[in-house]
Amino acid sequence: MENEDIEIKLVLKAIQLKHGYDFSNYATASMKRRLKKNLEEAGLKTMSEMIPLIIYDKEFFNLFLHNLSVNVTEMFRDPPFFLSIRRQVIPYLKTYPFIKIWAAGSSTGEEVYSLAILLKEEGISEKCIIYATDFNENVLEIARKGIYPAQDIRKHTTNYQQAGGKESFVSYYHADYNSVIFDNSLKNNIVFANHNLVTDGVFGEMNIIICRNVLIYFNKKLQDQVLYLFNESLRINGFLCLGSRETLDFSPNASLYIPVNKNLKIYQKKKSNLSTGSRSI
Amino acid sequence: MTIKTDTKKQMLIKAVVIGVSAGGFKALHRILPLFDNSFPIPVMIVQHRKAENDSFFVNSLKEKCHIHVEEAIDKTRIAQGRIYIAPGGYHLLVEKDLSLALSVDSPVCYCRPSIDVLFESAADAFGPNIIGIILTGANADGANGIKAIKSSGGITIVQNPKTADVDYMPLAAIKTNAVDHILELDEIPRFVNNLVIGSN
Ligand SMILES: C[S@@+](CC[C@H](N)C(=O)[O-])C[C@H]1O[C@@H](n2cnc3c(N)ncnc32)[C@H](O)[C@@H]1O
Numbered sequence: 001m002e003n004e005d006i007e008i009k010l011v012l013k014a015i016q017l018k019h020g021y022d023f024s025n026y027a028t029a030s031m032k033r034r035l036k037k038n039l040e041e042a043g044l045k046t047m048s049e050m051i052p053l054i055i056y057d058k059e060f061f062n063l064f065l066h067n068l069s070v071n072v073t074e075m076f077r078d079p080p081f082f083l084s085i086r087r088q089v090i091p092y093l094k095t096y097p098f099i100k101i102w103a104a105g106s107s108t109g110e111e112v113y114s115l116a117i118l119l120k121e122e123g124i125s126e127k128c129i130i131y132a133t134d135f136n137e138n139v140l141e142i143a144r145k146g147i148y149p150a151q152d153i154r155k156h157t158t159n160y161q162q163a164g165g166k167e168s169f170v171s172y173y174h175a176d177y178n179s180v181i182f183d184n185s186l187k188n189n190i191v192f193a194n195h196n197l198v199t200d201g202v203f204g205e206m207n208i209i210i211c212r213n214v215l216i217y218f219n220k221k222l223q224d225q226v227l228y229l230f231n232e233s234l235r236i237n238g239f240l241c242l243g244s245r246e247t248l249d250f251s252p253n254a255s256l257y258i259p260v261n262k263n264l265k266i267y268q269k270k271k272s273n274l275s276t277g278s279r280s281i
Numbered sequence: 282m283t284i285k286t287d288t289k290k291q292m293l294i295k296a297v298v299i300g301v302s303a304g305g306f307k308a309l310h311r312i313l314p315l316f317d318n319s320f321p322i323p324v325m326i327v328q329h330r331k332a333e334n335d336s337f338f339v340n341s342l343k344e345k346c347h348i349h350v351e352e353a354i355d356k357t358r359i360a361q362g363r364i365y366i367a368p369g370g371y372h373l374l375v376e377k378d379l380s381l382a383l384s385v386d387s388p389v390c391y392c393r394p395s396i397d398v399l400f401e402s403a404a405d406a407f408g409p410n411i412i413g414i415i416l417t418g419a420n421a422d423g424a425n426g427i428k429a430i431k432s433s434g435g436i437t438i439v440q441n442p443k444t445a446d447v448d449y450m451p452l453a454a455i456k457t458n459a460v461d462h463i464l465e466l467d468e469i470p471r472f473v474n475n476l477v478i479g480s481n
Contacts, residue, residue: 029374029402030384072385216355216371216383223356245368245383246355 007047008035014054019061021135022198023068025222031068038067070217071139074155075110077212078244079162081264082118086164088260089239090122093207099128102206102233104197105214106132109143110156113172114163115210116186121166125189131204133195144192146182153180197226202233209234212243220250227251231269240267292434294480295410296322296359296375297473298403300396300426302329302418304446306338308466309416310345313364315470318347321481324364325353325381325403327394329420331369339366355383367394374402390422400426409434412473416440416466418450424457431459436476438462438469 008031012023023031035047042060044050053060076082093099106112112132119125134140148156157169173180195203197214209230215223230240231253240248240257242265248254257267301308305328316324330338342364343350350364359365359379367373371383372394382402389395400413400423413430415423417440427437439460442448454460464472 027374027376027382027384029376029382029405030372030386032405033374033398033401034386070384070386072387213385216385219376220356220380243355245353245371250356 004032004047008032011035011047011050011054014051018055019065020199021065021196025198025219025225026217027219030217034068034070038064041067066138069136069139071107071136073107073110073213074152074159076114076156076159076163076165077111078264079159079164081212081241081244081266082114082163084261084264084266085115085241086118086122089208089266090118090124092237094122094124096207097127099124099207100204101128101130101208101210102204103130103132104134104195104209104211104230106134106143107136108139108148109146109192110148111210111212112143112190113146113182113186114160116190117160117165117172118163119189120186128189130190131206132190132192135194135196135198137194140192140194144187146184146187147179148182150175150178150180197229198222202229204233205235206233206238207235208239208241210241212241212246215242215246224251224253227253231256234269236269236272238269240269241265242267292409292436292480294322294412294436294477296403296407297324297412297414297477298400298426298430299324299326299414299416300400300418300423300450301326301416302392302396302420302422302447302450304417305329307446308440309342311466312470313342313350314345314347316346316348316474318349318362320348320362320474320477322361322477323359324348325359325367325373325375325399326364327367327373327396327399329392329394329396329418329422342366353381353383355381357381367399369394372398374398375406376402377406379406390420392420392422396423397426397429401429404429404433404435407433407435411435412438412476414438414440414469414473415451415454417445417447419447420450421453423450424453427454428457428459431457431461436461438464438472440464440466440469 016022103112112130119128160169173182248267256271257269260266260268339352348364352368353365353373374382376382389397403411413427431437437460439451439454441463442451445451
């Protein structure tokens with residue numbers, strides 16, 4: 001093993017022992033890039049010099065953790081995905097009396113408000129509950145507020161329209177000079193909660209799980225572990241939605257699902273795995 | 282120009298990475314169809330472009346090429362004789378276990394996908410067994426990547442800036458002093474083929 005790779009393992013171990021975040025099974029190449037960037041910004045030479053700072057310097061660690069996380073998101077990101085949810089998934093769910101949705105790794109919340117808008121327009125808000133989870137308390141806090149930079153609204157409006165939006169997008173927010181705040185009523189059926197996909201477990205039986213652009217940060221082993229968690233959390237005939245460049249194909253669970261939309265990575269669970277036994281709805 | 286004259290110990294070449302920006306659609310359509318389907322190693326490509334016109338670009342290359350072309354999917358195990366293109370909006374990286382990884386980390390040189398990100402990770406994963414190629418473009422992305430490939434012992438090639446559609450990116454790469462060969466666009470496929478066949 002190269003020296004730097006040894007050091008990286010030690011850095012990640014220090015984070016875990018001191019602060020409880022387990023990054024050991026995150027995808028290596030992009031993690032290494034982020035660590036190197038931190039190193040440069042801190043003006044240090046070797047990865048191991050960060051270890052004492054991680055342990056003793058609270059300020060350093062907070063910034064460091066912030067730099068390690070990747071939270072980019074937008075409203076109606078990949079509009080065809082939301083269009084497909086509208087057309088292929090919602091009609092199926094409309095027959096249900098109660099619908100539980102889990103948006104895992106929902107970052108600053110844009111994805112969740114997009115969903116809330118979509119459910120409202122499809123007339124099923126009242127019977128839905130969305131669990132919006134992330135392990136990063138800072139982004140959860142932004143998500144709870146639902147306030148976003150005004151400069152993004154143009155892109156969001158275009159996305160909304162391409163995603164099959166039925167109203168005028170401005171009807172969902174109030175704008176001032178620098179920011180827009182989304183309508184409070186959209187929050188009625190959203191529960192924001194801290195949940196770490198690596199260490200926390202099942203908390204309910206979902207009809208839809210949406211986890212986009214989170215699994216790319218995990219290595220194959222952790223991906224499989226998280227997909228297992230999702231499988232445990234998903235009802236039969238429930239839907240699993242991944243990011244557009246992620247796939248279920250390489251997972252041992254793949255055979256339990258059929259693709260509803262292969263390109264947009266929307267899958268429906270058709271079989272329970274053996275350990276959970278089959279359960280009817 | 283730093284053409285290597287010494288017969289450096291013939292390294293086994295295991296992969297090719299290509300970075301291209303403005304003018305890339307044309308350039309890639311010119312050279313990729315010149316590789317035949319027996320090309321024995323994988324090719325990873327970053328072409329700067331808007332995320333929206335992805336399928337058009339990739340489908341068009343698929344039609345013209347003899348090698349299988351696909352847009353990279355996260356965690357794909359790299360297969361021999363395939364061309365993988367970074368999807369719009371995502372960085373493409375190579376892991377040491379020779380699988381592909383994507384990320385939405387911040388843009389590098391205003392770009393996502395970024396050539397530096399692909400080249401640096403590929404240099405890490407393949408060490409000296411790699412060829413890095415920079416083609417036309419109006420951006421300095423790729424210069425650090427070329428340096429990384431060179432310093433891990435790989436072979437670096439740049440399109441002749443004088444005849445490139447846009448010379449900025451080739452020039453930026455050449456300025457690093459880490460470039461082994463400066464070639465005309467049309468010469469690149471044969472040159473690479475010879476290196477690869479000679480080594481495999
Ligand atoms: C790139 S964002 C994706 C946002 C959104 N899902 C989208 O596609 O637009 C990735 C998110 O995953 C979260 N994340 C990373 N590791 C996690 C973990 N172990 N548990 C929960 N969330 C995690 C990050 O905090 C970040 O907000």
